[in-house]
Amino acid sequence: MTARPLLVFDFDGVIVDGMAEYWWSASMAAQRLHGDPDGLDPHEVPEGFRCLRPWVHHGWEMVLLAAEMPRLDLERWTTDYSAEQAGALQRRGWSATRLQEALDQTRQQAVGTDRDAWLGLHQPFPGLVDRLQALPGEGVDWAVLTTKTAAFTAELLESLGLQPWRLDGREAGPKPEVLLRLQRERVLAGFVEDRRATLETVRDTEGLQGLPCWLASWGYLKPSDREGLPPGIRLIDPDQLAAPLAHWP
Structure with a gap:
């Protein structure tokens, strides 16, 4: 085992702001399933979709949201996201697997047809590329752990000129x-993620209770996510991220 510490980063909402791509791909995938978001421009993210993004854990959920957007009651969805999601799936007769396949196919076609245009829908958060590139010089390696497929993530990392020590996508579990x-395999320095529930699950996992975890303040957070963080999970902002690892909160 190498003595160099490894810092693990989530991808969407931490390294890259993919909101434009989420909506474009989700709305196009919904069209594949004849769930056309009537009258909504795939190049203009609806405010309701943007507001609900922090509740999304898997890509397929975004396709369902896109299809529901014209009729969606934002207050009801933010109050009981799981119940509204289950009701929409049942009403449409869709499954998570079918929705995920439609999303993956949409992205594959987009990459194959116009790779540069698809990549252009993603933008790194300010300062993230420089910060990641500087980590090895501080004696710290970094890795990416994401629920996006490894293939798509690798495309995006390459377009940003980023080469993590390791990339684990959705297929890794x-x-x-x-x-x-x-x-x-490595000494873990910590995990940076923008989903509070994921960090709480990590900290509750046997063997990971001592792993330092940081909640990215610039990510897709619910209004309540910043409040009352449990021990071991700290909010980190861009200025703090730019500091040497030893000075992080």
């Missing part, structure tokens, strides 16, 4: 399991 595997 749940994030806590991947972190446990990484921990057997």
Whole structure:
């Protein structure tokens, strides 16, 4: 096991702001399933979709949101996201698998047809590329752990000129399991993620209770996510991220 510490980063909402791509791909995938978001421009993200993004855990959920957007009651969805999601799936007769396949096919076609245009829908958060490129010079390697497929993530990382020590995508399994595997190979310096529930699950996992976790303040956060963080999970802002790792909160 190498002595160099490994810092693990989520991708969407931490390294890259993919909101434009989320909406474009989700709305196009909804059209594949004849769930056309009537009258909504695939190049203009609806405010309701933007507001609900922090509740999304898997890509397929965005396709359902896109299809529901013209009729969606934002207050009801933010109050009980799971119930509204289940009701919409049942009403449409859709499954998570079918929605995910439609999303993956949409992205594959977009990459194959006009790779540069699809990549252009993603923008790195300010300062993130420089910060990641500087980490090895501080004696810290970094890795990416994401629920996006490894292939799509690799395309995006390459377009940004970023080369992580390791990339684990959706195929690698749940994030806590991947972190446990990484921990057997490397000394983990911590995990940066923008989904509070994921960080809480990580910290509750046997063997990961001592892993330092940071919640990215610039990511897709619910209004309540910043409040009352449990021990071991700290909010980090861009200025703090830019500081040496030893000075992080």
